[in-house]
Amino acid sequence: MPSPLLHTPLQARADVRAPSRIALSAAAAEGVQLDTEDFATWLAERGRANEFRVDRIPFAELDGWSFDGRTGNLAHRSGRFFTVEGLHVTEEDGPYGDGPYADWHQPIIKQPEVGILGILVKEFDGVLHFLMQAKMEPGNPNLLQLSPTVQATRSNYTKVHKGADVKYIEYFAGPRRGRVVADVLQSEHGSWFYRKSNRNMIVEATGDVPLLDDFCWLTLGQISELLHRDNVVNMDSRTVLSCLPHPDAAAGALLSDIELLSWITGERARHAVRAERVPLAGIPRWKRGESAIEHEDGRYFRVVAVSVRAGNREVTGWTQPLFEPVGQGVTAFLIREFDGVPHVLVHARVEGGFLDTIELGPTVQYTPENYAHLDARDRPPFLDTVLRAREDRVRYEAVHSEEGGRFLNADSRYLIVDADEADAPQDPPPGYAWVTPAQLTSLVRHGHYLNVQGRTLLACLNATAVTAR
Template identity: 30%
Template sequence: MPDLQHSLLAWIAEVVERDAGQVEEIALSQSSAWSLREGALRHETGRYFNVVGLEWVKAGEIRQAPFIEQREVGTLGLIARPGRSGLDFLMHAKAEPGNVGGVQLAPTCQATASNADRVHGGTPPPFSREFLGAKEGILADSLQSEQGSRFLGKRNRNVLLLAPDWEDDPGPLHRWISFAVLRDLLAQDFLVNTDARSVLCTSDWPTLAGRAPFPGEDRFSRELCASFHAPVRSGVLEEVFSALERARAASPAPRPVPVDAMAGFGFDLESQPVMSDGAVAVRQIRVRSRTREVAEWDQPILDLAAPQLLDLPCRRQEGLLLFGYRPCWEPGLLAGAELAPGSAGTLDGTVRLEVRQSDEGGRFHRDIATYRVLDLGTAEPEEGMLWLTLAEVHALMPRGVFNNEARSATSLLLSLA
């Protein structure tokens, strides 16, 4: 296995060299495609996405922030075929301007509707046609949200497609990777991107592995196995949906505000960044890439000043391992509220798993989030948190109730599956 991992890392390094990616920050006035129109940053075609302003009231305080408005449903498609043990996956070594390291492992196809329609005038995203109207061989298919703290109303179709007779040589940017290898990579920093984690999480875990998951002999793996095979408890799933409805009912109603007139944000067409309040900035970048559909483009990108720490806590109740999620309202969620990781670094416990991610490198500028699975032992449950077995998490995953951060945190558990 170490030799296979070394080979994959060498391949990614080759793609980085082939891509020869360059990212240059420019002023918005230097862009020929993007401009400030009707209070938002918009592309000349009216496609891709807009950068808009939102305002809402929380805890009696008026809050404003820039959001990426991208109402198109994108495609996150992963092609799989039967392997020696479980499935093999056709992974894309994809360059994104906001990725730490430049290139990370992505699903076979990661495409916005605008790119699939070739609005950019370049080639279509790799393998995007395979997922258009596909009906046979679909192992998983669900709509899932993007980060509701920075995207407005954005969802992606997460698809796992079985193609038993797929070609062995898919080209220099794609490679077949077995689940046995891929699961180990899920615990490595800046390697498997957020979108690939989402597709894996929302698929059937025993199908991915070709066996019952969590076969390890250590105590934590045995607890994971027991939690996964435990019967779904009566009323638990209903309580999840009820808790989310309560969170939605109590949530504020965001309203649009002009992006160039937001309190606390400077805005300047001639400067870099375009706007910032010290905590979040909108930058305009020019990108050059030899492995993407077009060789050069420019775009806005969001940049958080501080890294994030997101913990998925676990605890034991009557000997059964449970995982803590919190109903969370976010301004950009189409559903209003979804389940988030239970803690933002506020609890004390034993770190079982940890990984650093640069989330959504196509829209966020090297924004680093650290995801951890935090073992609280037998601690008493925190108020407002929902405690679920892995069987219950697995049953809920395809139903679009976990936010992007919750799916990324949960994907860490698949490194032991």
């Protein structure tokens, strides 16, 4: 019997209306459900409606988690969720593949399953609205933040934990109930996850969608305003929003698309990176105590354990390990205009957990405290330029936390900073390139080109353009 696909009518290769519909939603400062000025009140109400509590505990009080007697790896008795293991990374291309050392050991999270990060969109009064969730994550500094409609690991939505169903999962993991706007595998933090990817999805609903507690409909313009507030829009929302097909407002670029892809390929080829999983027990310069695994110098991050109560989650109580960085990060794009076209300076970053050697990251992505002991010549490029930037050169600044389901109090100052030739030359150092926001939007349609911090800044860059209009 012939496949029905052979008789499917030809379709347009792209939805030409999508960018204009996105632009219309971005221009809408108010939505059908909430005025933006009322959002903080709504979020606070959702916080009061549910019980949230996170307590640090010693490793011995973890329920279902234990250290393997042979490898020292920290794992759950179900064999699911994730494990904390050791990683040994060597990078032969000099010290600034990722940091000041070309050979290092560290703990790493191994979570091979692919999660779903999905935002449901629907048109109200001719304007696209995004269904967002007030979601508690144990690692969030303020616990409750705005997450995608669905934010679930495979273990969650297949109910390994024997908890309640993930709300709205049927729009993303079941028979199609809408039209796909974006669907792409994207990496998570390459410094803390080993080859972890999530499916970033945006689906437009075609029928009625029930509005459940803890969820709200917002326009893209409203979300753009919230992206200017500290610790409101969570990391998973930011990475999905970066995948939106925004209009291409600029045709010119210093590098053509072919030249940019060639440069990325060249960067992947010139870095000889070897990342090997090793037993967690006995990795050099890391020590395990009753309540933490930490570096002997007190830098980088530590592995800790927490007990969680969350009234609005599929499971209302559990314990788990979390990674806790030492100090607040600084993550920034330097931005310049060439012939009137904005360009941002990207860095081809080597991170031990990346699937394909390098991904494009921000100009600066560091925790300053980790480099405070180094001489000026050994500090990461452009870090001091960002730290010393005058206030009138900062186009965007907000504090955003990283993935609160795995990282505790992990936040960074995200900035977009105007630069000149003295700060960042048109011919940048090796490993850096000037690209347009439109080129990043094109690249992010494909997986493993732009890292999660770069995707956050792309979402913030788009939000800045919206608020400027």
